[in-house]
Amino acid sequence: MTNEGVHADQSTTSGAGAPPPPASAGPGTPPPGTRRPGGRTARTRAAVRDAVLHGLSDHGYPGLTIEYVAEHSGVHKTTLYRRWGGLEGLVADALDLAGEDTWTPPDTGSLEGDLRALARGVVDAFADESKAAAPTAFVAASFQSERAADALRAFYTERFSRCEAVVERAVERGEAERGTDAAALVRAVSAPLLLRLLITREPVGTALADQTAAMVLAAARAGAFASR
Amino acid sequence: MTNEGVHADQSTTSGAGAPPPPASAGPGTPPPGTRRPGGRTARTRAAVRDAVLHGLSDHGYPGLTIEYVAEHSGVHKTTLYRRWGGLEGLVADALDLAGEDTWTPPDTGSLEGDLRALARGVVDAFADESKAAAPTAFVAASFQSERAADALRAFYTERFSRCEAVVERAVERGEAERGTDAAALVRAVSAPLLLRLLITREPVGTALADQTAAMVLAAARAGAFASR
Numbered sequence: 001m002t003n004e005g006v007h008a009d010q011s012t013t014s015g016a017g018a019p020p021p022p023a024s025a026g027p028g029t030p031p032p033g034t035r036r037p038g039g040r041t042a043r044t045r046a047a048v049r050d051a052v053l054h055g056l057s058d059h060g061y062p063g064l065t066i067e068y069v070a071e072h073s074g075v076h077k078t079t080l081y082r083r084w085g086g087l088e089g090l091v092a093d094a095l096d097l098a099g100e101d102t103w104t105p106p107d108t109g110s111l112e113g114d115l116r117a118l119a120r121g122v123v124d125a126f127a128d129e130s131k132a133a134a135p136t137a138f139v140a141a142s143f144q145s146e147r148a149a150d151a152l153r154a155f156y157t158e159r160f161s162r163c164e165a166v167v168e169r170a171v172e173r174g175e176a177e178r179g180t181d182a183a184a185l186v187r188a189v190s191a192p193l194l195l196r197l198l199i200t201r202e203p204v205g206t207a208l209a210d211q212t213a214a215m216v217l218a219a220a221r222a223g224a225f226a227s228r
Numbered sequence: 229m230t231n232e233g234v235h236a237d238q239s240t241t242s243g244a245g246a247p248p249p250p251a252s253a254g255p256g257t258p259p260p261g262t263r264r265p266g267g268r269t270a271r272t273r274a275a276v277r278d279a280v281l282h283g284l285s286d287h288g289y290p291g292l293t294i295e296y297v298a299e300h301s302g303v304h305k306t307t308l309y310r311r312w313g314g315l316e317g318l319v320a321d322a323l324d325l326a327g328e329d330t331w332t333p334p335d336t337g338s339l340e341g342d343l344r345a346l347a348r349g350v351v352d353a354f355a356d357e358s359k360a361a362a363p364t365a366f367v368a369a370s371f372q373s374e375r376a377a378d379a380l381r382a383f384y385t386e387r388f389s390r391c392e393a394v395v396e397r398a399v400e401r402g403e404a405e406r407g408t409d410a411a412a413l414v415r416a417v418s419a420p421l422l423l424r425l426l427i428t429r430e431p432v433g434t435a436l437a438d439q440t441a442a443m444v445l446a447a448a449r450a451g452a453f454a455s456r
Contacts, residue, residue, distance in 0.1 A: 060372065062372060136371070139427055140371035142427075143288070143367070144290060152428070152429070153428055156427070156428040157430075184436070190423070191419035191422075192412070192416050196415070198426075199380070200384040201381045208412070211409070212416075214447075214452045215447040215452040218451075219444070219447045219452075222449070224443040224445075225439070
């Protein structure tokens, strides 16, 4: 898989509430001939981001070092310090970049279908260790770095904001009442899954995703998300 | 406040999904005349637990040291190593001890009231920094220590299991169908709050707690938690 493939992965598999998985290809500078949009600066940023993701996945935030990022990105340590300030800045920028992907929420034609796809997307984003490593490491970093916590909040805020399109379409179709609290609704459909994945470390799967979607759908139909 | 007060706090304020807050009194060995149930071993364990909670709250898991726990518990380092093995064992035992409290879920006479009290209890357990510090530190530790993660899972499993009494009583009163998935239901009422408190770091409050309780109640009434 080339580094271009990494970008493709991110726009298709990173569901609500899950920062994108790290490259499944090896870390390092893009191979010769790889093109990235945005020129040299964007290429450098993406290479550094890839190195940070791999470092977080392999060693976690406490084990991540500037030396590791320099070695795996091909970007000199002094450049890393000058442009990112240090490890906190590198992790925050990796999250910022993760939030700049083209992911959009599912559009299946019904609220039921969209909620189920959203919930299954969360499960899928953590389906195996290689996918789960980066989003888990970002959350771990947020407990040790204020800047990482701020970047994670910004990432989730923006990601959930995109998900609100699901509710807007449901209102247009007459499946949800105008004034439905979309922010609460889209968080409710991820929360029971993210609780188990990141806090209680309990198993999740398609059946739980579907049950969670059904819970939120039933509550929406009963008007439990009415804003006012 | 004496160290006895710590115990009282734990049985009254530690809600679903929230390990108990640390003592608001200063850390250290119990003052002269303080009685703890269970004799000298239990007293030592509790003093060590208090020191671990304070250390986690003040410095987080990466900053916690055996020296800190020894100094603040009055228990010698060699005893700590011999009985707990090291820091991971100390954190895990503090969580185990937190799970041995007498907390029981609210019993207000209705499913609606119980769910609202459960949700508000989660908000209350993180209501200010001194309350939030220990449960947050335990989750942080779970990202860095497998033993802490296992102990946290055991704590939450047991805590949520106690919460299922709320559903059992609702079934007896005819407010919920027999076969309701109580495990899923009690997690659903905490999850949107814990997501915001521990992962997205978004504000929570009584209004959100009530909305979350209303969502779960509506879903339960619609049969969305039917086990089969």
